[in-house]
Amino acid sequence: MTTQGQPRILVIYAHPDPQESVANREMLEAITNLPNVTVHDIYAEYPDFFIDVAAERERVLAHDILVFQHPLYMYSxxxxxxxxxxxxxxxxxxxxxxxxTQGKYWCSVITTGGAAEAYTPDGYNRCSIDDILKPFELSAALCRMEWLKPIVLHWARRVPAGERQAHAKAYSQWLTSPLGNNFGGVEYGK
Incomplete structure (x- = not known):
């Protein structure tokens, strides 16, 4: 824990085309200056895909919560x-x-290109976002990490600007108290 009692959070940001992002860029701007949060843009760090595993593990060890922020790509x-x-x-x-990683927390922060209705058994994707994210939840369990409810912004490019801004603000507020705040599991863009 940090000196202020807040958990140390590592946001692992993965967007292959961040210049084209609308929602993820806005979300990052809202969290960049939080004292308990380290934003780590892995596409900027590793454009050649050669990951410095030792350095990354040191980052993981130095934090209490790992947040994986990314757009949903091909159901992954x-x-x-x-x-x-x-x-x-x-x-x-x-x-x-x-x-x-035992005892650390995992939170998936996802943006989707489709509306929330597309992520239902009768929708375009034929299953829920929870079903799609099940491999991540299982990975967290394998690593003995606590799974936090995902934070999802549906329809990321098409959601009204005010709703996108509200989502970014709520995300920032959640990061200041992620274990005592139930923002996780909220889906915007319905």
Whole structure:
């Protein structure tokens, strides 16, 4: 915990085309100056996909909560984030005989290109966002991490600007007290 009693939060930001992002960029602007939050843009850090595993593990160890912020890509995450998870949270460090992430928290912060109705059994995607994010929840469990309810902004490019701004503000406020605030599990863009 930080000296103010707030958990240390590592936001692992993964967007392969951040210049084109509307919602994720606005969300990052809202959280950049929070004293308990470290924003780590892995596409800026590793444009060649060669991840410094030792440095990344040091970042993980220095934080209490890992927030994975990214757009939903093909029912998953962008490729570099998947590579990061496979390399950094590997057996021997985060699971198996390794337990370095035990007791930490995992929160997925997702933006989608579709409306919330698309993420229902009768919708375009034929399942809920919780179903789509189940592999991430299982990964958190494998790493002995506590799964926090995802934070989702649906219809990220099309949601009205005021709603997008409200989401960014609520995200920032949540990061100041993530374990005592029930913003997790809220879906904007309905």
């Amino acid at each position: 995450c962008p490729a570099l984030l998947k590579e990061w998870m496979d390399m950094v949270l590997s057996k021997g460090f985060a699971h198996g005989e390794g337990n370095q």
